[in-house]
Amino acid sequence: MKTLPIEELRALLAAVSSHGDWHLLEIETDLQQTTFLLNEAIEKLSQSFMQVYAHLNDQQTALQQLAEAGKLQPEEMAQLQVFHEHVGHEINQVITGMQFQDMTNQLLQRTIHRVHGLKELLNELSTHKGPMMDEDEHEEIRRFIQQLNQQFDRGSQHLTGNLRKSVNQQDLSSGDIDLF
Amino acid sequence: MAKTILTVDDSGSLRQMVAFSLKAAGYDVVQAVDGQDGLNKAKEKTVDLVLTDQNMPVMDGLTLISNLRTLASYQKVPILMLTTESSDEMKAKGKAAGANGWLVKPFDPKRLIEVVQKVIGA
Numbered sequence: 001m002k003t004l005p006i007e008e009l010r011a012l013l014a015a016v017s018s019h020g021d022w023h024l025l026e027i028e029t030d031l032q033q034t035t036f037l038l039n040e041a042i043e044k045l046s047q048s049f050m051q052v053y054a055h056l057n058d059q060q061t062a063l064q065q066l067a068e069a070g071k072l073q074p075e076e077m078a079q080l081q082v083f084h085e086h087v088g089h090e091i092n093q094v095i096t097g098m099q100f101q102d103m104t105n106q107l108l109q110r111t112i113h114r115v116h117g118l119k120e121l122l123n124e125l126s127t128h129k130g131p132m133m134d135e136d137e138h139e140e141i142r143r144f145i146q147q148l149n150q151q152f153d154r155g156s157q158h159l160t161g162n163l164r165k166s167v168n169q170q171d172l173s174s175g176d177i178d179l180f
Numbered sequence: 181m182a183k184t185i186l187t188v189d190d191s192g193s194l195r196q197m198v199a200f201s202l203k204a205a206g207y208d209v210v211q212a213v214d215g216q217d218g219l220n221k222a223k224e225k226t227v228d229l230v231l232t233d234q235n236m237p238v239m240d241g242l243t244l245i246s247n248l249r250t251l252a253s254y255q256k257v258p259i260l261m262l263t264t265e266s267s268d269e270m271k272a273k274g275k276a277a278g279a280n281g282w283l284v285k286p287f288d289p290k291r292l293i294e295v296v297q298k299v300i301g302a
Contacts, residue, residue: 042193050200092289095197099286102191103264106235166235166264175266175284177295180275 006140013148017126021119028115035108042101049094056087096174106166117159124151183300184208184225188218188232188244189262194285198231198262201289206302215239219247226253229300234263234270242277249278258299262287 063080066072072080125148185207187198199209210227212218216239218232230248234241241261248254260281261274271282280299283292 046193046196050196053200095201095289096286098197099194102194103285105191106264174286174288174291175264177281177283177291178271179281179295179299180279 006144009141009144014126017122020122020125024115024119024122028112028119031108031112031115035105035112038101038104038108042098046098049098053091060084114159117155121152121155121159124148124155182206182208183228184210185229185231185296185300186210186212186218186222186227187262188212188215188230188236188241190214190233190236194233197289198287198292201287201292202296204289205293205296207296215241215244215247218244222248222254223251227257229296230254230257230259231262231296232259234261234265234274242273245274245277245279260295260299262292 063072067077067080185202187195187202187209188211189195189198190213195211195213199211202209210221210225212221214236215232218230219239222230230245232241232244239247241263245259245261248257248259258280259278260283261279262283262285263270264285265271266284274282281295283295
């Protein structure tokens, strides 16, 4: 049975949509898993960090008591103060580093939203129902693709408009401060 | 008596890091998970400083600031934004809404405390 070219085109687009949808589903699953693992890892790191800090405070209190009891020499106290400052510096670095989970999470969520948008656009490929007449197949195909392209354009603009990028961090340094 | 800071952020880990830094510097900290929660907690007790994120569910930071500035008790309370947003356009919106400063994440705890001390004292 001879089929109209526009029907063949529809079948082809539906196949492309199906393949694309499968790959995007895989991407979405990986992104969700990455988000989950990242959140779990940071939560455990945060808990450990708090425990380490509590132990350091206990240690500092014990050293302070030794110093007050006159059991430490001045040079030993000076050395402990240097260690204390080093630890404080590293704690600050850890706190700055831990915040990258928040930023990477925002970027991951933005990517997941874009994947959802692409899935909707691909769905348009398989479900687009343009009018079909058989007297001028080329003209029908041209109109069909034109309508499809317009739908894609609208979907793409909608997706871009709803996905403003709020994270511009490019390195591991801390951010700027402005007081008004 | 320790000064109280309200920190508003939908990220649990971020709130934890902010609270940790502020408490280590001797401040009392009240935490809120979004702008609406922040507004409710601000009404319960007038704090000395509000430190808020911008992009949050339910109510964003700019809306929270606008709402706080309508309250008589928050006309003079310093409000700082702590956000990943770094564009001049957003900073201008923050200033117009009533923010007193803009800190871009990730924050360095030492610099955060310096700014807080500058704004409300130790």
